Amino acid sequence: MQIQDLPFPDPGVPDARSGPRFLWWLFRNQTGGxxxxxxWGLLHFAAVSALPFCVGIAVQAVVDRSGTRLALAGGLMALCCAANAVGDTFLHRAAIxxxxxxxxxxxxxxxxxxxxLGSALTRRVAAGExxxxxxxxxxxxxxxxxAVSRFTAAALTIVLVCVSLLVYQPALGVVVIVGLPVLALAVLPLLPxxxxxxxxxxxxxxxxxxxASDTVAGLRVLRGIGGEELFLDRYRRASQEVRHAAVRSARMWSLIAAIQVLLPxxxxxxxxxxxxxxxxxxxxGVGELVTVYSSVMLLTYPLRHFEEIAMAYSFSRPSAKRAARVLSLERATDTGGSRAAEVPSGDLYDPATGLLAPAGRLTAVVCGDPDAAGRLAERLGGHASEEGTSALLGGVPLDELPLDCARTAVLVQDKDPVLLSGTLRxxxxxxxxxxVSTADALAxxxxxxxxxxxxxxxLGAEDPMDARITERGRSLSGGQRxxxxxxxxxxxxxxxxxxxxxTSAVDSHTEARIAQGVRELRAGRTTVVFTSSPLLLDRADRVVFLHEGEVAAVGGHRELLRTEPRYRAVVTRETEDEAAPAHDGGHGADRVREVMKDLKELEEIEERA
Incomplete structure (x- = not known):
């Protein structure tokens, strides 16, 4: 695999059982590289390590006044330098x-x-992680x-040089062979x-x-309540803790580096x-002494890779552990799909709550618990519940469909949708x-x-489609986003x-027009809206009221206002005691009349507009 061939057609199925297993899996998938x-590492290190032998031959040739051996030493040195240049260049290319x-x-x-995983990812793993x-x-x-391959090349080169020194000059070679393992293993007690x-x-x-991520995401709210300084102080303290921890870590690594310099x-x-x-x-002879001295001096270069591999592993092990933790997460549904890749059609039904959204109609769902509403929306989007139940579309469980097919069939817009930076286009x-055209959707x-x-x-954007949107749309208001x-x-x-x-962040007049626009644009299509807004509820073909995780009532918005006190309590923001049955003639009846009056006034405003 070359860099120009990226991305991979298929990155494979990782071994995410642990961090070391994941690292080993990555290594095995790059065997060729x-x-x-x-x-190339062996060529590079061998060429560097061979230079002292060439220098020793040259020095001894000068002492013995041998021009032939001096010329031979010069040729060998030129060959080693060329091999070093080629090996170093291609080693760097291969390593990168x-x-x-x-x-x-x-x-x-x-x-x-x-x-x-979709939105389930950040609920199971922190966004910062x-x-x-x-x-x-x-x-x-x-x-x-x-670094593993470079370390292996360095280790093999050290073994080769030690054997060569032992054969070339046994008296000094023994000293080197005894001393080098001490150098390589001396830092091991400090590594933990x-x-x-x-x-x-x-x-x-x-x-x-x-x-920092939480602070940036909630910056608009923090400014509204004057909490910037509080969170800034918290981040300063956290930043200082990171700095102190980094200094303590750097001290230990500097000690290891110092030992790597001192012992050689x-x-x-x-x-x-x-x-x-x-x-x-x-x-x-003098040439032999120069050879051994130069070899030991140059061996400090491959020895450095022992420190590097230790540092690389200590830094990558927790990183691999975190990556394996994320990659080990599984979607609760059948991602491969046990059914044919055909988009089903028909009614949308949730067995857990009994919610039924008829095909081709606009169904509004009222739920007093926002968390329960969010979980229901996920199930309708194809994510199975903790009990393993999944929503059905046309009688087909969504978790039995291939993932791409399920997402083509059902689209869920979260309560807090994300706008990526870039142009509107x-x-x-x-x-x-x-x-649906872009103009119709925007209208x-x-x-x-x-x-x-x-x-x-x-600046400079005459066409709105070419206008830029900042990160997460922060330059826009909540309603605009x-x-x-x-x-x-x-x-x-x-x-x-x-x-x-x-439409939770939209004013009532705009909300009424959005309700009508969605109803007209989605005519003949199945639409489910989770809301407690009377304006949206009044435009729905049918309203489903959920109470304690089950369907408690089904009907029209105005009908449910009159007949279902619990529904009226959620929609009108009343307590259940205040939401007395309308036929009792109490406060509940007055509240219903007020809501009806507001709806009628909005209808008149729309007609005049």
Whole structure:
């Protein structure tokens, strides 16, 4: 796999049972790239390690006044330098390719999992953790996967040099063979503590990221209540904790790095001291001493990879653990689909509550518990409940359909839909049936003033479709964001559209026009709206009232106002005691008359408009 071939056609099925297993799975899926990196690494390290032998031959040739051997040494040095240049260049290319492809594979796996789980992902894993995994963690994972082959090449080179020194000069070779394992293993007792400190740093950084994400998401609300300074102070404290943890972690790693410099220096001193004594006794030549000295000095370069692989693993292990945790999450439904990939049609039915939404009609659902309404909306979108029950469309369980087929059949717009940054044209560039035009969708959602605001807020944009929307639409009001999200949902024109509180941030006059626009645009299509707004309820073909997780009443909005006190309590924001039956002639009857009067006034306003 080359970088230009990314993304992967299929990133594969990861082994997400644990962090180390996930790292091993990534390594196995890059066998070709790892072998290529290993080969170029061996060439590079072998060429570097061979230079001292060439220098030793040259020095001894000068001492012996041998021009032939000096020329031979010069040729060997030129060959080693050329091999070093080629090996280093292609090793770097292979290493970067392995790093990027490993990170890209993880990112594709995470993106696929996010698309599979949908809104359930952030309920099962903190948003800050998802951000940390998809940004910094993928780089750390790619770093370790890439470093394994370079470390292997360095370790094999060290073994080769030690054997060569033992054969070339046994008296000094023994010193090197005894000393090098000490150098490689000396930092092992410090690694657990360094790893723990790095884990603490990343944990605190993750919490700070979550806090920053929450603060940015709620910035508009914080400004409204004057809470910016409070959350800013909380983030400052969290940031300082991250800084202190990073300093403690850096101290440990600097100690490990210092040991990696100190011990090779001591070994070098020992080799020189022993070699000088051997040279004085005439047991070795000057060239041999120079060769061993240069070899030990250059061995500090591949030895550095022992420190790097330890650091890479300590940083990547918790990152891989977090990634494996996200990738191990499963959707409660049959993602492959046990039925044919055909979009069913017919009534939408939820067995858990008894909700029935007839095909081709606008059904409004009133539920006093927002959390229960959200769970019901998810089931209608194809996510099975904790008990394993799933909604049925035309008698077909949605969790038995392939995921793409289920999402084509039913579209759920969340209570807080997300607007991605970009132009309005890009925002509305969504899969659609083609039966609804962009202009009709924007008109039904009453987006005229939103378009004007976008043009006014975007410099140089005369066409509203070319106007830019900031991240999450923060430059727009809550009502404007809701209307653009509604227009996007209407444009897709799905078989079944489920809207969760689509007009909660819209004024009553605009809400009434949206209700009429949605009703007209979705004529003949199944639409389910979760709302307690009298304006939307009055436009529905039928209203379903849920109480304590079950259907308690079905009928028209005005009929339920008169006959169902619990329904009236939810819609009119009264207590159940105040919502006395209308036929009792009490306060409940007065409230019903007030609501009817308000509805009639709005109808008159619409007619005049």
């Amino acid at each position: 790892q072998l290529k990196s290993l080969a 390719t392995n790093w990027i492809t490993a990170a890209a594979r993880v990112q594709q796996l995470l993106a696929r999992k996010a698309a599979l 998802v951000v940390a995994v998809s940004t910094g963690d993928v780089e750390k994972i790619g770093w370790f996967v890439e 503590r360094a790893t723990r400190r790095a884990d603490v740093q990343r944990e605190k950084a993750g919490r700070a990221t979550e806090l 220096g001591l070994l070098l001193i020992a080799v020189v001291w022993h070699g000088v004594h051997l040279a004085r006794e005439g047991r070795i 890009e925002l509305l560039d969504v899969p659609a049936s083609g039966g 039904a959602a009453q987006c005229e003033d939103v378009l004007a605001a976008l043009v006014q807020g975007s 809701q209307r653009l999200a509604l227009a996007r949902s209407l444009l897709t024109d799905p078989e079944v559209l489920v809207l969760d509180e689509p």
